[in-house]
Amino acid sequence: MDYQEWHLVRRPQGAPVDEDFELVGGERPRLDDDTVLVRNTFLSVDPYMRGRMNDGPSYVPAFRLGAPMDGGAVGVVREVSGEVKDSTGRAVQVGDTVLHGLGWRTHAVLPGRALRVVDTDVAPSQAWLGVLGMTGLTAYAGLLRVAGFREGDVVFVSAAAGSVGSLVGQIAHLKGASLVVGSAGGPEKTRWLVDDLGFDRAIDYKAEPIGKALEEAAPDGIDVYFDNVGGDHLEAALSSFKQHGRAAICGMIQRYNDTEAAPGPRNLALVIGKRLRIEGFIQSDHLDLRDDFEREVGGWVREGKVQWRETVVEGIEEAVHGFQALLTGGNTGKMLVRL
Amino acid sequence: MDYQEWHLVRRPQGAPVDEDFELVGGERPRLDDDTVLVRNTFLSVDPYMRGRMNDGPSYVPAFRLGAPMDGGAVGVVREVSGEVKDSTGRAVQVGDTVLHGLGWRTHAVLPGRALRVVDTDVAPSQAWLGVLGMTGLTAYAGLLRVAGFREGDVVFVSAAAGSVGSLVGQIAHLKGASLVVGSAGGPEKTRWLVDDLGFDRAIDYKAEPIGKALEEAAPDGIDVYFDNVGGDHLEAALSSFKQHGRAAICGMIQRYNDTEAAPGPRNLALVIGKRLRIEGFIQSDHLDLRDDFEREVGGWVREGKVQWRETVVEGIEEAVHGFQALLTGGNTGKMLVRL
Numbered sequence: 001m002d003y004q005e006w007h008l009v010r011r012p013q014g015a016p017v018d019e020d021f022e023l024v025g026g027e028r029p030r031l032d033d034d035t036v037l038v039r040n041t042f043l044s045v046d047p048y049m050r051g052r053m054n055d056g057p058s059y060v061p062a063f064r065l066g067a068p069m070d071g072g073a074v075g076v077v078r079e080v081s082g083e084v085k086d087s088t089g090r091a092v093q094v095g096d097t098v099l100h101g102l103g104w105r106t107h108a109v110l111p112g113r114a115l116r117v118v119d120t121d122v123a124p125s126q127a128w129l130g131v132l133g134m135t136g137l138t139a140y141a142g143l144l145r146v147a148g149f150r151e152g153d154v155v156f157v158s159a160a161a162g163s164v165g166s167l168v169g170q171i172a173h174l175k176g177a178s179l180v181v182g183s184a185g186g187p188e189k190t191r192w193l194v195d196d197l198g199f200d201r202a203i204d205y206k207a208e209p210i211g212k213a214l215e216e217a218a219p220d221g222i223d224v225y226f227d228n229v230g231g232d233h234l235e236a237a238l239s240s241f242k243q244h245g246r247a248a249i250c251g252m253i254q255r256y257n258d259t260e261a262a263p264g265p266r267n268l269a270l271v272i273g274k275r276l277r278i279e280g281f282i283q284s285d286h287l288d289l290r291d292d293f294e295r296e297v298g299g300w301v302r303e304g305k306v307q308w309r310e311t312v313v314e315g316i317e318e319a320v321h322g323f324q325a326l327l328t329g330g331n332t333g334k335m336l337v338r339l
Numbered sequence: 340m341d342y343q344e345w346h347l348v349r350r351p352q353g354a355p356v357d358e359d360f361e362l363v364g365g366e367r368p369r370l371d372d373d374t375v376l377v378r379n380t381f382l383s384v385d386p387y388m389r390g391r392m393n394d395g396p397s398y399v400p401a402f403r404l405g406a407p408m409d410g411g412a413v414g415v416v417r418e419v420s421g422e423v424k425d426s427t428g429r430a431v432q433v434g435d436t437v438l439h440g441l442g443w444r445t446h447a448v449l450p451g452r453a454l455r456v457v458d459t460d461v462a463p464s465q466a467w468l469g470v471l472g473m474t475g476l477t478a479y480a481g482l483l484r485v486a487g488f489r490e491g492d493v494v495f496v497s498a499a500a501g502s503v504g505s506l507v508g509q510i511a512h513l514k515g516a517s518l519v520v521g522s523a524g525g526p527e528k529t530r531w532l533v534d535d536l537g538f539d540r541a542i543d544y545k546a547e548p549i550g551k552a553l554e555e556a557a558p559d560g561i562d563v564y565f566d567n568v569g570g571d572h573l574e575a576a577l578s579s580f581k582q583h584g585r586a587a588i589c590g591m592i593q594r595y596n597d598t599e600a601a602p603g604p605r606n607l608a609l610v611i612g613k614r615l616r617i618e619g620f621i622q623s624d625h626l627d628l629r630d631d632f633e634r635e636v637g638g639w640v641r642e643g644k645v646q647w648r649e650t651v652v653e654g655i656e657e658a659v660h661g662f663q664a665l666l667t668g669g670n671t672g673k674m675l676v677r678l
Contacts, residue, residue, distance in 0.1 A: 234607075250611070252607075265603040266603060268604070268607075269591040272619035273390070273621070274619065275618075276618070277617070278610065278616070279616045279617070280610030280614050280615050282612070
């Protein structure tokens with residue numbers, strides 16, 4: 001097949017199943033004037049895409065039924081029509097590695113403003129979908145701006161073996177947190193946090209109740225909670241917060257597949273006496289931080305101070321399975337589809 | 340009886356009952372050097388006192404069992420020993436009306452730093468417990484600083500006929516809110532909000548589900564929610580928030596008498612996509628605003644632009660009944676005990 005793209009053909013009820021999607025083949029899209037043809041090499045699948053599969057208002061538009069889905073991707077430029085400059089003003093040439101938003105497909109045709117040439121000397125191409133991309137900026141902006149991290153803070157991160165969480169903990173550690181605690185599912189993940197990433201303590205939430213475990217891991221309380229899961233983890237954080245604690249709410253993956261709304265934390269009234277702040281965010285509100293982010297995190301990447309993992313599924317046929325696994329914790333670090 | 344004071348003798352389980360308290364008589368406290376004797380004329384009873392009746396950590400210390408409770412009060416200076424200056428440096432004289440923290444009793448002996456002479460030309464003495472006191476500063480700081488109110492905002496206030504809520508709505512109106520919606524229990528209260536206080540719309544939460552009613556009252560959504568009750572009102576506000584909405588959490592009176600923790604809002608995940616901020620506060624963190632507050636709100640009071648109501652119970656014997664009524668909505672505006 002010369003060209004393939006994934007369509008959403010039915011809105012998932014709860015957990016997405018294979019029948020909600022269809023892989024459609026066809027003719028390769030053709031170059032217009034002042035566009036480039038990209039052969040995608042890595043597709044990103046991300047938790048926020050689950051929201052786009054629902055109908056109704058969300059912070060990003062819902063996927064249309066019977067049309068190709070989109071999302072982050074990197075690829076190599078195969079053809080250029082005319083003189084094309086990328087979003088930073090750099091001339092685009094055949095062979096360049098570019099980052100763009102037309103994932104879930106094998107090839108993409110894009111105008112220059114919709115892509116960006118990336119430097120594969122700093123990090124391999126797929127890192128621009130993860131640690132140096134949207135994933136990394138989510139961690140950076142959420143921790144530093146939304147949660148207002150300060151040197152000496154005690155930081156708790158949920159889904160800490162995930163692509164965002166693992167970076168949050170490393171940034172907190174590198175910037176002088178007094179204690180970094182992460183939660184993840186299973187001993188292999190928790191070992192990775194402590195042995196390799198500089199987390200001080202890690203909680204296996206599948207092995208013990210998160211509330212009690214967090215109290216033991218951070219007996220003097222926490223200042224910052226970076227929330228990727230919601231549910232019992234948020235409740236535990238509220239209980240463990242010190243005065244003036246701040247929660248940056250990045251995701252509530254425990255909730256994404258719910259067909260009925262689940263109750264919120266039973267201890268929310270603690271926000272008053274402890275003067276807590278709970279703030280939701282999405283990374284695209286913080287693109288003004290991208291230069292700072294790329295300089296600082298890019299520097300750590302070059303110096304080998306930041307690590308990340310990738311869980312890679314092979315072939316466009318496996319993209320939906322990769323996405324499904326992501327929602328049930330079947331990944332360590334960034335989930336990618338290699339074409 | 341020359342002197343009486345209320346003791347907490349048992350920690351309430353759920354709603355406080357008469358047997359949890361005891362009115363104890365005895366000898367009038369005696370003047371020390373550099374103190375004043377005050378005959379209390381009004382005692383304040385406030386929702387936050389319910390938290391102080393529980394054991395365990397709270398943002399203010401728990402009341403001790405078998406000892407007098409305390410709280411806001413105004414009274415008249417009967418005796419002065421030595422040269423006493425109040426907390427602002429003003430000389431205290433017999434006959435002055437003073438504001439202080441030794442309520443729940445008929446008389447108090449205090450050093451100058453623990454009281455403040457108030458100006459009864461601006462407003463009657465008990466107003467310094469309400470609109471110009473802690474109550475007023477709670478409304479002012481919560482709306483303007485914590486919720487970050489801006490001209491043109493759509494504002495929703497719960498317990499809007501209460502002492503804090505009624506002032507929140509009026510401040511929002513006077514400062515240029517585009518729409519002010521309040522909720523209260525019963526048609527008499529809701530009429531007062533709209534007819535007298537400048538609220539644009541009022542919801543009788545006893546007559547209709549708050550979620551649907553708020554959607555109808557503010558069809559384009561709300562920017563600010565000033566929360567005095569928690570529970571279903573907070574859930575309704577989360578649903579009705581526009582992007583970047585801000586909730587100032589002042590109280591969750593629906594929760595105070597709970598013996599079991601009730602579930603939180605089922606729609607808390609909305610904070611992410613809408614980028615909402617939920618922030619708890621207590622007024623004593625915002626005492627730096629007191630000068631601005633007294634100038635601005637005091638000005639409105641003198642000009643007759645701000646109204647308030649008082650529900651007054653008579654006699655120290657009735658203080659506990661007044662407090663109990665406050666927790667079940669038996670007041671309109673500030674609940675006071677007149678001695």
